[in-house]
Amino acid sequence: MPIHSLLDATVVNTANNYFPIGVQLLFAAGFVATMLIMSALLGPKRKTSDKLANFESGIEITGNARQPMAIKYFLVAILFVLFDVEVIFFYPYAVNFRELGWAGFGAVAMFVGFFIVGFTYIIKKGALIWED
């Protein structure tokens, strides 16, 4: 196969191409459900209230796990959403960048510049400092 046809990223995909993925999803989910049900049926059922209590660390439980968590984790999640969207923007560019040439490269370099400004801002703000 000549290289230019391999580099042609505009191969048309129809719903037919995705059909096997749907079949695989059904297959995988079916397998998982069967195994879960099977083990639920096959295992012994001698439940006592002590067994059904949360194990946690083996000693008696104090308090409940449904309580506020450290804000840091939420911050990381929000920052991820923010930056991942920017990362996804790079993909269409990466597929087409040979045709776009230096002009496209300049535009993306600018975009990366904005990315880095935002990135530096959050780091300077201390969003990723984990030691208090």
Added chain:
Amino acid sequence: MIVLAFDFALFLEKLILIAVVIFGSLGVALYTTFAERKVAAILQDRRGPNRAGPFGLLQPFADGLKLVFKEEIIPNTSNKTLFIMGPGLAMTAALMTSAVLPWGNKVELFDRTIALQIADVNIGMLYVFAVVSMGVYGIMIGGWASNNKFSLMAALRGASQAISYELAMGLSLIALVMVTGSLSLKTIVEQQMLPGHLWNIAYQPLGFLLFLVCAFAECNRTPFDLPEAENELNFGYHQEYSSMKLGFYLFAEYVNMFISSAIMATIYFGGYDIPFLDESKISPNIAAILGIGALMTKIIIFIFVFMWVRWTIPRFRYDQLMNLGWKKMVPLALANMLLTGAIILWLQGK
């Protein structure tokens, strides 16, 4: 509607291929657990499991059966639906990634040409990303539904670790897409097979290194196994689980390891390409068998690297992990991307 008019033979062919791939990856994962214990034993000068069957080869089946026949406990204070959904989701997501991987070129059977790939979609790489991100839900839901403080903490750690490294992973792959110009995994392999074209590792050494580190983090493998840091969090996010649900969590990790090894072999090491051999000169069926063998060899080498690292390098501290992910990997991947782009355009002379 034309979309629904499909070839029944094609459907059957895909169904068989799906069954082979899914049970194949489960089988490999099963024996990876065994290999891990053996490798650990060799590295620590022990014998490892050697009682069940010759050389302990039946050990993984013994372990699996034990998990199936154990009593299933769902803690009273947990959220029952989510508690069951967690491991199911983790396992389903782990089994879905293999859909877009090319396992070989094609075989000719019963006058039909069968492509050894479940679905050749032109967004293959994005599909892999989408499914890999689904794995986070398994950890997060399981940890939260347990209503256990340790599980919750482990789940939060695991989720924020996975999403942090996904960022660097996405960036490291952009440079690769610039080299290949395509997101289809089949096309990426075919390009690497072309005469005069080296494997992508030769063009993207830094990209590969970044991807490898991210793969370790995404699979929650040492040195990034913070969600399972047993000396601080007991058993991690699957603390409250028992029976097959626990089995699914542990098993999903090994399936993920197999799949990420397969992805690395495919995109950086030529997939089913056999070095120094022109596959077009031999008959397609023999080429397919040899190709699958070559791919499996590459995968096994990667799985060994995963184990080797696990038994060599100690675990990171959490802040070190986040610093590495955000402050080192992301800028490095960005620099790699810009450098790759500039070099390709310069060579192209446009």
